[in-house]
Amino acid sequence: MLSAVRSMLGAVELNTTSALANYATEAGFSKENLFSLYEATEEAFVMSTYWYVAVKGSLHAQDCSVFGLIPAEVEALCKRYSHPKVEVVNGIIIKCQPIQVINTLSELGYKVxxxxxxxEIVWTLQREV
Incomplete structure (x- = not known):
């Protein structure tokens, strides 16, 4: 019974692969084109690396917490708002409205x-590394 199931699954996989190959051929893709397309996709996937940070605060508050910044970004935020940083576990508190901090981080390449x-809201932001 098990060998019959394996045989059926192998046939389904082979038929699926053959069908995809037929569609690609009909669309004008050659074997070389498909491999170069695969390599380009794989390269783009590998090169797309992101860095994430989180901003936590209330829309009605005058401060927020930011987590995940690199030291240079922490320094830039502290200079921008001319406040000494208050460190919390894994992050800092900025004496500024969360939306202003998010807008500043967008200038550094982050997007929500x-x-x-x-x-209390947590915004997750990312930027490409």
Whole structure:
């Protein structure tokens, strides 16, 4: 029974692979084109590395916490808002509204990719490395 199932799965895989190869051939792709397309896709995947940070705060607050910044970015934020940094576990507190901090981080190449929360919100930002 097990060998029959393996045989059927192998046939399905072979048929799927053959069907994909047929579609590619009909679309005008040669074997060489497919390999170069695969290599380009693989290279783009490997080269797309992101750095993530989190900003936590309330829209009604005058301060927020930022997590995941590299030291140069921490220094830039502290200079921008001329406040001494207050360190918390894995991050810092900035005496500035969260939206202003997010806008400043966007100038450094970050963009918001998601947010969660109601009274206190956590924004996750990413930038390409």
């Amino acid at each position: 990719v998601c947010s969660t929360g109601e009274a």
